[in-house]
Amino acid sequence: MSVSIATSEAPVPATVQRDLCLGSKSRMPEFSLAGKVVCVSGAARGLGLTQAEALLEAGAKVYALDRLEEPSPEFWELQKRAVEELGTEIHYRRIDVRDTELLNNAIEAIANTEGRMDGLVAAAGIQQETPALEYSAKDANTMFEVNVTGVFMTAQAVAKQMIRFGNGGSIALIASMSGTVANRGLICPAYNASKAAVIQLARNLASEWGQFNIRVNTISPGYIVTAMVEKLFEQYPERRDEWPKQNMLGRLSTPNEYRGATIFLLSDASSFMTGSDLRMDGGHAAW
Numbered sequence: 058m059s060v061s062i063a064t065s066e067a068p069v070p071a072t073v074q075r076d077l078c079l080g081s082k083s084r085m086p087e088f089s090l091a092g093k094v095v096c097v098s099g100a101a102r103g104l105g106l107t108q109a110e111a112l113l114e115a116g117a118k119v120y121a122l123d124r125l126e127e128p129s130p131e132f133w134e135l136q137k138r139a140v141e142e143l144g145t146e147i148h149y150r151r152i153d154v155r156d157t158e159l160l161n162n163a164i165e166a167i168a169n170t171e172g173r174m175d176g177l178v179a180a181a182g183i184q185q186e187t188p189a190l191e192y193s194a195k196d197a198n199t200m201f202e203v204n205v206t207g208v209f210m211t212a213q214a215v216a217k218q219m220i221r222f223g224n225g226g227s228i229a230l231i232a233s234m235s236g237t238v239a240n241r242g243l244i245c246p247a248y249n250a251s252k253a254a255v256i257q258l259a260r261n262l263a264s265e266w267g268q269f270n271i272r273v274n275t276i277s278p279g280y281i282v283t284a285m286v287e288k289l290f291e292q293y294p295e296r297r298d299e300w301p302k303q304n305m306l307g308r309l310s311t312p313n314e315y316r317g318a319t320i321f322l323l324s325d326a327s328s329f330m331t332g333s334d335l336r337m338d339g340g341h342a343a344w
Contacts, residue, residue: 087325091116094171095323096164098154098211099181101128103283104231104312106135108178109147111316112323113139118146120167122211123181124153154181154207164214174218176323179208180231182251184285189246197247204251209258216262216271225270229322232256232275234338241303242296252277256334263332272331274322279338280309305340 095112099105101123109119113135121128128149139147150163168174182204185196212228219226235245236252256275263273280286280300286309290297301308318335321327336342 085326087328088320089116090176090320090324093117093175093323094120094167094173095176095178096120096122096167096174096211096215097178097180098122098152098208099179099231101125101132101149103285104278104281104315105178105180106132107312107316108180108319110135111319112176112178113143113145113147115320115324116143116145117176117323118171119148121147121149122152122154122163123149124151126151154211155202157210160210161214161217164211164218168218168222173222173224174215175224175226177212177215177226177228178231178319178323179211179228181207181211182231184245184248186243186245187247188244192247200247200251201254204248205254205258208255212258212262212273216266216269219271220266220269226272227323227327228259228262228271228273229319230255230259230273230275232259232277232334234277234279234336234342236275236277237334237336238342242299259334260332267331272322272327274327274330274332275334276315276318276322277334277336277338278310278315279304279341281315282309282311303341304338305343308339310337310339 090112093116095117097105097109097112097119100109100121105123106121106129109121112119121132132149136147139145152160152163154160164174183200185200187196208230212230215228232255233252235249236256239249256277259273259275266273315337318337322330322335
C-alpha cells in the first residue's frame with residue numbers, strides 16, 4: 058500500500074496566496090482598517106474610548122456614541138491627535154441607546170455622510186451591585202434595557218446600513234466573563250444575566266446576518282481597572298487584593314489590553330470568525 062505525502066513543492070492555490078497576503082508590501086495588511094467607518098457606543102470615556110483610540114490607530118474613521126452630554130476631556134485630546142498624527146477623524150454623537158428612533162436616525166445619518174458603514178463596537182453598558190432578594194423590577198428592567206436591548210438595537214441599526222451599502226462588516230459586542238461565570242463575592246445577578254444574554258445574542262445575530270457578510274462576535278473581559286473600579290476599591294478595599302487571586306495570572310487587566318482584540322475582530326484578520334466569544338479574563342473562568 059502506498060502513501061502520498063504532501064511536500065513543500067506541491068502547488069499552492071491562488072486563493073491561499075491571496076488569503077496570506079503574499080506579495081503585499083504592507084506589514085500585516087489584514088489588520089488595517091484604513092478607509093473604514095466604525096461606530097463605538099459607550100465611547101465618551103473608559104474602555105469604549107480606549108477601543109476608539111485603537112480603531113483610529115488602525116486607520117478607521119470613528120463615531121463615538123454615548124449618553125453623556127459631553128465626553129471626557131481625553132476625548133478631545135484624542136480627536137486632536139486623530140487629525141494631526143493619525144490622518145483620520147473621530148466625532149461625537151450624544152445618543153442614549155434606549156432611544157431607538159434617535160439611534161436609528163443617527164446611525165443612518167452617519168452612513169449617509171460617509172457613504173458606508175463597516176463596523177461597530179458596542180461597549181455601552183451599566184452595572185449595579187444589589188442582592189437578588191433586594192432587586193426591584195424597575196432596576197432590573199433598566200439593566201436589561203441598556204445592556205441587552207440597547208446593544209441589540211445598536212447592532213440592528215448598524216447592520217441595516219451595512220446591508221444597505223452591501224459591503225458587509227464586523228460587529229463586536231462587549232460582553233463579560235460574568236456572562237459565563239457567577240463572580241464570587243460580587244453580587245450582580247441582573248448584570249451577569251445581561252452579559253450572558255449578549256453572548257447568546259451575538260450567536261443569533263451571526264447566524265442571521267452571515268448571509269450579508271456581516272460577522273458578529275463578543276469580547277468577554279475579566280476585571281478591568283478603570284476609574285470606576287478604583288472608586289469601588291475605595292469602598293471595598295479588600296477587593297483590590299482578592300480579585301487578582303481569582304485568575305491564573307494573579308493580576309487585574311487594564312483597558313489597553315483589549316485594544317488588539319478589537320482590531321482583530323473588526324478587521325479582516327478575523328475574516329472567518331463569527332458567532333464566537335473571545336474571553337480575555339486571565340484564566341478566571343478556566344479554573
